[in-house]
Amino acid sequence: MKHVIIGNGIAGVTASEAIRMLNGTADITMIGDEIFPPYSRPMISHVLDGSQPHDKLPIRSEHFYDDLKITPLLGQRARGIDVDNRQVELADGTRVDFDRLLIAAGADPRPTQAEGLDLKNIFYLRTQDHVKQQTTALAGARRAVVLGGGLVGFKAAYGLLKRGLSVTMLITSGYPLSMQVDATAGRMILNELVCHGLKVEVGVSVRAFEGNGTVRVAVTDTGTRLPCEIVIIGKGVLPARDFIPKDKIDADLGVLVDDHLQTSVPGIYAAGDVAESVDIARDCRWVNALWPEAAGQGRVAGLNMAGRPVAYPGSLSRNVMRVFGLDVLTVGNADPIEDAGYRVVRSSGADRHFYRRLVLKEDRLVGAVMINGIEQGGVLRALIENRTPIRLPPETLIAPGFNFGQLLY
Amino acid sequence: MKQVVVHPERCVGCMQCMLACATAHSRSLMLFAAVQETPQPKARIHVGAGCFNEGFPNRCRHCDPAPCQMACLAGAIYRSDSTGTVMINPDRCINCASCAMACPYGVIRFHEDPLGPAGHAIAVKCDNCSARVAKGQIPACVEICKAGALTYEEMDTAMRRKNRAVARSMSTDADPPVMPAGVALLKSIKQSELQLSGS
Structure with missing residues (x-):
């Protein structure tokens, strides 16, 4: 049996481990454009903020491919999939036969439109190579501009602030992480960042970058000129599915998968940031391009590919981050459109350092936001993920002293 | 292999396990010296209050x-x-x-x-008191527990005992539940206290 995995990110890695666990002899080939050993993508923001060294990024041995008897085809991307002849075509024209294929190609940074994008020191924040270049560019940089207030933009701004730079963040909504948290939590996070020197421009985008080889100024669409020595673009990601024949394999924003992570073509699976499965909290198709989700999906896809049928219950948006003095944990559908049958239970929000918000639909928990005291966040996450009917008054779940034992009666 | 088995119905919420745990994960390994240490050692087992204010050892x-x-x-x-x-x-x-x-x-x-x-x-x-077990001791929380809420045994043995107890309690001439009288009394006091304060 020939297993081919497109992508050597965490989904591809956990898939190959699952296949090897069930089958010691199957052929496994991994195709990936990064030649660095398997590493922790989310950790690159910790390298940017200076709290961790770059050499701590690998989370598997440098002999990973040898140890698991995997044939690595690294340094290039897949260019196409020949579904009828069951072959993957690589950028250099090589064709690789497969019996079972996993598409774990991940996602790429969402590009932005502006003049002067080819200047030096304008970066995306996605790979270990990006963060390596950024830490080099930090020497001599005093001012930074960050585009976007989503997860990536936020982490970039936080990292640069911690490095002592003067950071201006350009965002479209009134507070950062508007897709992850509600307005109250968003303002708490914003306040914390502003207290530490972040400057925020709302509803502004960049028209052009200027400089002599290296970026010196970002010009906004309102004409403001922001001097800067480093720019990080964090406008989210898009599934890397350009090479996938859409007439053969069903795709929407991501590659559509069933409850065993199989695509519309038998024997071809998808996992990770490129896969579009079902969001448990929203009860609809959704791409949750998140590392822990990718790790779990890769494992399930690998087990299925190796012949052990394992159902995938669906994915959940989830994030946990530390912002100076705030620990923020958000999971599920934390800020749904009002009046659609959702009920919100929240703490007063008067405390600048403590906040709780639960979103319920009928007797089920579908979303939660916690600021500080996040140790029980996983209990709430499990309640959402397992679709557990909530028998306790929801206020109990956000009261101090809530613990797993209270769910047992 | 022996492991720590939790019997939450027996927990009286005395939190002795938390002290023992913190001590076992201190530098000095002695309670009175441990409280003077910086950073202060902390428990890795957490006794929370259940719905009726009964103890719940969470590890x-x-x-x-x-x-x-x-x-x-x-x-x-x-x-x-x-x-x-x-x-x-x-x-x-x-x-x-x-x-x-x-x-x-x-x-x-x-x-x-x-x-x-x-x-x-x-x-x-919790690290299952690996350092203590390596020295031939049993996990600190089990050693200190007076109520039988934490035991160190083969999981099979514990399961078998539990199965038997459940089976016995369902037969016609059922034995009374295998709960020490003191624990049962304490639990019913806590429950009725809560009911009284709630009404």
């Missing part, structure tokens, strides 16, 4: 597969091959709290630990 289940291990961004969480215990490597942990999101029981805490790197908060949880 790491060492799940297999372990969700915290799969979610760990830094690859710091691993399973010991010989004992099956899920461990956290304090030198790899980056204190990102991804494991807090993953743990369905809420048993992981984040703080500086006497056994971790100085000056850095890290994720801390």
Whole structure:
């Protein structure tokens, strides 16, 4: 049996481990454009903020491919999939036969439109190579501009602030992480960042970058000129599915998968940031391009590919981050459109350092936001993920002293 | 292999296990010296109040597969091959709290630990008292528990005993439940207290 995995990110890695666990002899080939050993993508923001060294990024041995008897085809991307002849075509024209294929190609940074994008020191924040270049560019940089207030933009701004730079963040909504948290939590996070020197421009985008080889100024669409020595673009990601024949394999924003992570073509699976499965909290198709989700999906896809049928219950948006003095944990559908049958239970929000918000639909928990005291966040996450009917008054779940034992009666 | 088995129905909420646990994870390994240590050692078993204010000893289940291990961004969480215990490597942990999101029981805490790197908060949880067990001792929480809420035994033995107790309680000439009289009394007092204050 020939297993081919497109992508050597965490989904591809956990898939190959699952296949090897069930089958010691199957052929496994991994195709990936990064030649660095398997590493922790989310950790690159910790390298940017200076709290961790770059050499701590690998989370598997440098002999990973040898140890698991995997044939690595690294340094290039897949260019196409020949579904009828069951072959993957690589950028250099090589064709690789497969019996079972996993598409774990991940996602790429969402590009932005502006003049002067080819200047030096304008970066995306996605790979270990990006963060390596950024830490080099930090020497001599005093001012930074960050585009976007989503997860990536936020982490970039936080990292640069911690490095002592003067950071201006350009965002479209009134507070950062508007897709992850509600307005109250968003303002708490914003306040914390502003207290530490972040400057925020709302509803502004960049028209052009200027400089002599290296970026010196970002010009906004309102004409403001922001001097800067480093720019990080964090406008989210898009599934890397350009090479996938859409007439053969069903795709929407991501590659559509069933409850065993199989695509519309038998024997071809998808996992990770490129896969579009079902969001448990929203009860609809959704791409949750998140590392822990990718790790779990890769494992399930690998087990299925190796012949052990394992159902995938669906994915959940989830994030946990530390912002100076705030620990923020958000999971599920934390800020749904009002009046659609959702009920919100929240703490007063008067405390600048403590906040709780639960979103319920009928007797089920579908979303939660916690600021500080996040140790029980996983209990709430499990309640959402397992679709557990909530028998306790929801206020109990956000009261101090809530613990797993209270769910047992 | 013996492991710690929790019998929450027997817990009286005395929190002795927390003291014993913190002491067992201190530098001095002695209670009165441990309270003087900086950073102060903290318990890795957490006695919470249940719905009726009864005690609930909450500790790491060492799940297999372990969700915290799969979610760990830094690859710091691993399973010991010989004992099956899920461990956290304090030198790899980056204190990102991804494991807090993953743990369905809420048993992981984040703080500086006497056994971790100085000056850095890290994720801390039960390690099945690996250091004590290696010396031939039993886990500290079990050793101290007076109520029989924590035992150290083969899981098969514990399951068999529990199955028998359930089967017996369902037969026509059922034995009374195998709960010490004192524990049962304390629990019913706590429940009625709560009902009285609620009415």
